[in-house]
Amino acid sequence: MSDLMRVELGERCEIVWDNPPMNVVSREFTAQLRDALARVSNHRGARVLIVTGAGGRAFCAGSDIAEFEGLRGRVAEDKLLLEKLVYRQLAKVAVPTIAAIEGHALGGGLELALCCDLRVASEQSKLGLPELRLGVLPGSGGTQRLARLVGLARAKEFVLLGEPVTAHRALEIGLLTRVAPKGGALDAARGLADIVATRGPLATRLAKRLLDESVDRTLEEGMALELDASEAVFGTEDMLEGARAFAQKRDPIFTDR
Numbered sequence: 001m002s003d004l005m006r007v008e009l010g011e012r013c014e015i016v017w018d019n020p021p022m023n024v025v026s027r028e029f030t031a032q033l034r035d036a037l038a039r040v041s042n043h044r045g046a047r048v049l050i051v052t053g054a055g056g057r058a059f060c061a062g063s064d065i066a067e068f069e070g071l072r073g074r075v076a077e078d079k080l081l082l083e084k085l086v087y088r089q090l091a092k093v094a095v096p097t098i099a100a101i102e103g104h105a106l107g108g109g110l111e112l113a114l115c116c117d118l119r120v121a122s123e124q125s126k127l128g129l130p131e132l133r134l135g136v137l138p139g140s141g142g143t144q145r146l147a148r149l150v151g152l153a154r155a156k157e158f159v160l161l162g163e164p165v166t167a168h169r170a171l172e173i174g175l176l177t178r179v180a181p182k183g184g185a186l187d188a189a190r191g192l193a194d195i196v197a198t199r200g201p202l203a204t205r206l207a208k209r210l211l212d213e214s215v216d217r218t219l220e221e222g223m224a225l226e227l228d229a230s231e232a233v234f235g236t237e238d239m240l241e242g243a244r245a246f247a248q249k250r251d252p253i254f255t256d257r
């Protein structure tokens with residue numbers, strides 16, 4: 001089976017999937033994405049991850065509809081478990097993640113982008129959850145993650161109508177972080193990634209986790225966890241470097257200690 005994933009490891013990690021023509025989430029795609037995410041999570045120097053699709057037509061057009069016929073019994077259970085595992089794996093990456101969307105992000109493709117912290121799309125991209133048109137559900141988190149981003153009313157519009165929206169509309173409703181010119185999503189994502197990579201790495205990882213967990217906690221619980229995390233970063237070498245750099249009017253050099 002050909003390599004569907006190209007992985008670049010560094011402070012800025014990148015996973016570029018290439019499953020032409022529409023970068024659909026086949027069983028093989030899912031297995032290779034699982035392995036690519038494991039490589040990033042095991043890379044100690046990572047500070048930010050960008051995920052994107054090659055080809056320019058689709059970030060990802062969702063589950064491989066051609067595989068639906070074969071989804072029976074054990075095969076379906078394996079696919080369900082693998083897909084749920086990989087989407088959760090992407091959502092749980094410790095460093096900030098950025099989806100660079102060039103072209104269609106539909107169904108399971110948009111659900112991959114919803115697992116990321118930030119989303120950049122080029123202006124001709126279309127984003128949607130058309131699953132009900134196929135008689136299936138947004139089954140990789142779409143009914144759960146979208147409402148947390150854009151609100152229940154807009155999430156219901158996305159799912160119940162199944163009509164894709166433009167990148168500018170997605171930006172308006174809070175689904176996107178930035179809109180880039182056609183062909184410019186990856187460059188724009190790299191620009192954001194380079195900013196994220198200059199921030200305190202330990203504080204960044206803790207802040208991401210606090211933000212993610214805040215939706216399921218009371219304010220009191222969250223404030224207590226935030227205090228614990230603040231205590232964890234105060235006194236670290238990063239905090240001392242941040243204060244020194246500010247006093248010396250220079251950029252800090254964090255060492256993640």
Ligand SMILES: CCCCCCCCCCCCC[C@H](O)CC(=O)SCCNC(=O)CCNC(=O)[C@H](O)C(C)(C)COP(=O)(O)OP(=O)(O)OC[C@H]1O[C@@H](n2cnc3c(N)ncnc32)[C@H](O)[C@@H]1OP(=O)(O)O
Pocket residue numbers: 021022024058061062063064065066071076077079080083104106107108109111130131134136137138139140142
């Ligand atoms: C224990 C028991 C468990 C049982 C269940 C287990 C299930 C697993 C868990 C659930 C996971 C759910 C995940 C997710 O929520 C579900 C989905 O994602 S469903 C799919 C949603 N996506 C779509 O509906 C998009 C479909 N595609 C399109 O609308 C259009 O192709 C397009 C993207 C708008 C592009 O249109 P065009 O530019 O006109 O191009 P074409 O349409 O001609 O497409 C080109 C070429 O690509 C093929 N293709 C496109 N999308 C898909 C796809 N999603 N799957 C497979 N193939 C696709 C298209 O057929 C063309 O091929 P060609 O005809 O050229 O051979």
